[in-house]
């Protein structure tokens with residue numbers, strides 16, 4: 112091949128026919144980029160990543176096309192491996208491309224619907240793997256207004272209008288109501304949703320609005336003071352509907368309720384749960400009073416210690432407080448939570464020991480945080496396996512302080 116040819120712009124077959132799935136072409140340039148072989152063809156139906164629309168995938172002969180980019184009018188086909196021969200047969204991953212056409216055409220319709228209903232201008236568009244987004248230059252929107260936008264967009268779909276594409280010289284653009292001024296000069300490609308929307312666009316679109324299928328807005332979020340709407344069209348909308356139906360149905364089965372009753376069931380259950388937690392807390396407080404009494408009856412007084420894998424840090428704290436309130440004792444109790452251990456050290460008021468002084472002793476051997484008053488400290492350590500050692504150290508400290516060593 113010669114260099115003159117490789118410098119030529121690639122003829123874009125998708126401009127004339129976005130439905131072309133197979134084509135033949137000649138290799139006019141070869142190179143290697145980022146470890147991938149790259150070929151340039153004299154003509155191609157492969158769409159390169161641009162204008163918010165992702166690139167196509169497919170095959171050149173039997174070699175997979177993994178990425179498509181545009182550079183100075185040439186379209187670069189990134190390949191999975193080397194391609195032999197100069198005459199190639201190209202084939203698109205058509206389900207992927209048609210999906211892009213549905214989302215992209217749906218975006219034109221939705222953007223114009225936002226403009227018609229609230230003069231909301233489209234500032235950006237992104238066609239994502241799961242959802243697409245349009246950023247609209249408005250700070251807020253009422254639910255009912257958004258519903259009107261969605262309804263208008265879908266009315267355009269159901270009207271099955273023709274989607275035309277044509278080139279116009281820059282100076283003739285005044286004759287049509289373009290939604291946005293073009294980014295390119297010279298000959299501008301116009302995509303017209305018959306009488307409804309006029310856009311300057313180089314992407315691939317459906318022939319008729321009916322092919323777009325349902326246009327459904329899923330959510331909105333704030334970005335740069337504007338609103339960004341996520342939406343799905345066509346088969347994606349169908350899959351989205353099916354997924355949501357399945358989620359809702361499985362929740363309804365759990366509650367043995369109708370799908371329409373699920374939210375009310377969740378609300379009722381949450382209220383019950385809150386109530387039960389309150390009751391449980393009260394019972395735990397009562398229980399720890401009796402548990403402390405029993406422990407004191409079985410001990411010789413002095414220091415009471417224990418490691419409780421089944422208790423929560425809160426329960427252990429209650430127990431320690433009950434112990435030191437019911438008798439003149441010291442309590443060293445630990446519990447686990449996830450990968451941490453919680454340690455509570457409490458002493459009765461009359462014992463004149465400042466338990467905070469044990470903290471640096473523990474910190475010399477393990478990572479540990481926390482604090483408290485002279486009679487009660489609560490500590491947490493991420494070194495779960497050192498809980499027993501921590502108790503041992505506190506016991507040594509307390510025995511030395513209280514003269515029992």
Ligand SMILES: [Zn+2]
Nearest residue numbers: 215302312314
């Ligand atoms: Zn477009």
